[in-house]
Amino acid sequence: MTTIRVPATSANLGPGFDSIGLALNLYLTITIGEARSDWFIDHEMGADVPTDEHNLIIKTALALIPDLEPHRLVMRSEIPLARGLGSSSSAIIAGIELANQLGNLDLTDYDLLQIAVKLEGHPDNVAPAIYGGFVTATYDEVEADAVSAPFPAARALTFIPDAELLTSASRAVLPAKLPLRAAVTTSSAANVLVAAVLRGDLELAGRMMERDQFHETYRGKLVPHLEQIRERARECGACGTYLSGAGPTVISMVPTQNAAAILDELETLPLKGRWLNLAIAPAGLAIEK
Ligand SMILES: Nc1ncnc2c1ncn2[C@@H]1O[C@H](COP(=O)(O)OP(=O)(O)OP(=O)(O)O)[C@@H](O)[C@H]1O
Numbered sequence: 204m205t206t207i208r209v210p211a212t213s214a215n216l217g218p219g220f221d222s223i224g225l226a227l228n229l230y231l232t233i234t235i236g237e238a239r240s241d242w243f244i245d246h247e248m249g250a251d252v253p254t255d256e257h258n259l260i261i262k263t264a265l266a267l268i269p270d271l272e273p274h275r276l277v278m279r280s281e282i283p284l285a286r287g288l289g290s291s292s293s294a295i296i297a298g299i300e301l302a303n304q305l306g307n308l309d310l311t312d313y314d315l316l317q318i319a320v321k322l323e324g325h326p327d328n329v330a331p332a333i334y335g336g337f338v339t340a341t342y343d344e345v346e347a348d349a350v351s352a353p354f355p356a357a358r359a360l361t362f363i364p365d366a367e368l369l370t371s372a373s374r375a376v377l378p379a380k381l382p383l384r385a386a387v388t389t390s391s392a393a394n395v396l397v398a399a400v401l402r403g404d405l406e407l408a409g410r411m412m413e414r415d416q417f418h419e420t421y422r423g424k425l426v427p428h429l430e431q432i433r434e435r436a437r438e439c440g441a442c443g444t445y446l447s448g449a450g451p452t453v454i455s456m457v458p459t460q461n462a463a464a465i466l467d468e469l470e471t472l473p474l475k476g477r478w479l480n481l482a483i484a485p486a487g488l489a490i491e492k
């Protein structure tokens with residue numbers, strides 16, 4: 204029995220819009236069962252998620268190998284849908300790997316990234332889902348490149364609202380152009396964020412996470428809780444707070460030793476949703492046979 208495991212991911216980290224992402228310790232797993240006359244995927248994700256060839260995972264595998272022999276699959280996932288934790292990316296990576304396993308494609312991680320980024324459109328979820336850890340990536344509509352590195356010891360205090368926010372809706376409010384000054388300031392903040400992570404400086408990296416002008420300003424009305432959490436988290440000693448991917452999830456990055464105390468404080472905020480105390484996942488896609 205082969206099992207495919209893909210981590211959740213948190214993209215952007217503020218100024219790293221469409222480029223920087225982190226793998227987190229929530230997982231999607233797909234267990235490949237016996238061959239059968241039609242596709243069936245057993246899951247507990249509700250009626251909105253198809254159980255046949257219309258499921259995103261199976262659709263992705265069939266896009267690679269249209270005549271792939273149908274199998275029974277078992278899917279279990281800890282990754283909430285449409286919350287900014289990379290659920291669609293985890294499904295796309297799982298689908299590509301399903302085709303890789305059943306079709307003996309011998310795809311490398313680099314191959315996986317090239318295929319996944321063309322389906323997702325941006326690399327900042329699919330790259331950390333493949334490589335794990337902290338990833339910086341770029342995609343010029345032709346080729347994607349990514350670099351994975353360890354992240355300093357930290358906990359990601361993660362607020363997941365009850366309400367969904369589809370990435371498509373959240374990207375629809377973004378401007379087509381930005382003033383040059385805003386672009387340069389934000390891009391430079393992303394550069395310092397990456398350098399700070401590589402030097403293990405969580406405090407500086409956290410400050411840079413709050414320097415975005417690419418997307419959070421425009422998404423503010425969709426995620427009013429972002430500023431509320433950011434302000435309280437700063438008062439409690441968090442390093443930085445940012446909108447996870449396209450939202451609505453918000454993450455406050457905190458030193459491991461203070462995580463429990465800061466979480467106790469943040470949980471007193473009058474917000475509709477749940478909090479998780481997550482770790483950065485050092486590994487990405489994994490296959491267990
Ligand atoms: N495990 C899964 N199986 C099938 N379909 C899935 C799965 N996970 C996600 N999807 C599809 O992807 C959609 C969510 O994608 P969307 O990009 O809007 O949100 P997200 O990926 O969770 O957030 P973000 O991209 O901001 O991290 C779901 O509504 C569902 O249609």
Ligand SMILES: N[C@@H](CCO)C(=O)O
Pocket residue numbers: 214215220221222287289325327328370373374418448449
């Ligand atoms: N960079 C993307 C991430 C989506 O998960 C966005 O912010 O829309």
